[in-house]
Amino acid sequence: MDSMDDIVNVQMLSAAEKRTTSVEIYHYHNCYEVVIIRQGNVDGMLGYVLGDLGADSVLMIGRNLPHGILSVSDDFEGILIHIPRGILSWNVDAVPELAKEMKFLEDSQYGYLFQSASLTATVAELALEMKQASGFLRLSCLYRLLHVLSCDGHARKVVANADNALATSAATAQETPVDRTFRFLYQHFQEEITLDEIAKYANLNPTALCRAFKKKSGCTIFQFVNRLKIEKACQLLQGTDLSVAQIAYQVGYNTFSHFNTQFQYVMRMSPGQYRKNMSG
Numbered sequence: 001m002d003s004m005d006d007i008v009n010v011q012m013l014s015a016a017e018k019r020t021t022s023v024e025i026y027h028y029h030n031c032y033e034v035v036i037i038r039q040g041n042v043d044g045m046l047g048y049v050l051g052d053l054g055a056d057s058v059l060m061i062g063r064n065l066p067h068g069i070l071s072v073s074d075d076f077e078g079i080l081i082h083i084p085r086g087i088l089s090w091n092v093d094a095v096p097e098l099a100k101e102m103k104f105l106e107d108s109q110y111g112y113l114f115q116s117a118s119l120t121a122t123v124a125e126l127a128l129e130m131k132q133a134s135g136f137l138r139l140s141c142l143y144r145l146l147h148v149l150s151c152d153g154h155a156r157k158v159v160a161n162a163d164n165a166l167a168t169s170a171a172t173a174q175e176t177p178v179d180r181t182f183r184f185l186y187q188h189f190q191e192e193i194t195l196d197e198i199a200k201y202a203n204l205n206p207t208a209l210c211r212a213f214k215k216k217s218g219c220t221i222f223q224f225v226n227r228l229k230i231e232k233a234c235q236l237l238q239g240t241d242l243s244v245a246q247i248a249y250q251v252g253y254n255t256f257s258h259f260n261t262q263f264q265y266v267m268r269m270s271p272g273q274y275r276k277n278m279s280g
Contacts, residue, residue, distance in 0.1 A: 008087065008142055010131040013078040015040065030238075032083040032108060033061040034145070036124050040076030043216070044069045045182060046111045046158045056117040060149060062108035065159075066186075066231070070217050079127045083142065104150040111158035114149065122148055177204040178216045185221070189228040190252040195221065229253065230266045237275040244271045 035042075037057045044053065046067045053059065061067050063085055088105055090098050114120070123145055130141035149155070175183070181202045185193075198221060199206040213221050229251045236247045248259035248271075263271050 008084070008130065008138060009080075009082040010127055011080040011082075012131075013076070013080050015072050015074050015076040029082075030063050031085055032063060032088065032105070033067075034079075034081040034083070034123070034127075034149075035059040035061070036079040036081075036120060036127060038077045038079065038120065038124055040073040040078075042069060042073075042076065042078070043071045051158075053113075056115065056120040058114040058120055058123050058149065059158075060108050060112040060114075062105070062111065064235070065109055065111055067111075079124060081127055081130070081142075081145075087139070087142070088146075101146070101150055104146075107157070112149065112155045113158050114152055114155050116152070116154065119148065119152055177202040177209060178212050181209060181213055181221065182217075185225055185228065189225050190232070190250070192252070193225075226262055227266065230263055233259070233263060233271065234267070234274065237271060238278045244275075247271070 035058070037053055037055055037059075039055050041055070042053045044051065044059075044067065046059070046061065046065065090102060092099050092102050114123075126141050126145040126148070130138055130145065133141055181198055184198060184201045195206050195210070199209045202209050204212070210221060213224075217224060219227070232251045233247050236242055236250065237244075240247075242250065244260075245256045248256045251259075253259035253262070260271065263274070267274055269277070
């Protein structure tokens, strides 16, 4: 059995580490995640909602909510906490006192954003204490940290629903062409789409859009589309009994061989091996 230190992972983040570490541009996983931004800025994506987060921000991400870091400022410093769902699975009927906390965790599927210097400092202190602790003390720090977040009355949900619709019409009105592109790709990545269609939706000529998208995300439009297809395939490999060939066609690949090649390129293993590893 893994130790508690291995299960509740607390990782220090910095701009230097971000540049030298392979980070998924857009991914999801079956655990909770808390991102603490202590210094600098992060340009990220939650669902298909893009945003820039500055210092003194805390983001709590629920299970299987797609997210990614597109870029960070040179002075960025933060803390990342991964929390497996098993540690936070309680029977509310048996422990009714935890009903409020369970609702908080349930609603984290929409993403919570906290923007407060004092709250960020408190949460960061608990995270650092957690990193040094072990056993029950480590769990104690985790629960205290989550208690602080759940009791904050100024938390903002980032996405409007579990399907990742934009939070408000005002947000849609303020979208840039690249924002619209991300939203369009998230909604249509399983279909056959052309650059002209994407550019028309974004209301920008194809050349300018490709340049702006690459600057914003660090990858090309169709590299990002491929990433979305592979991430969706990973979800289906874990959560369904569909064959690998069925999954390939469902996520938008015309041939199994092309899917297999792209999957191995991104995940460094075959779809079959990935499914075996996830079920082991």
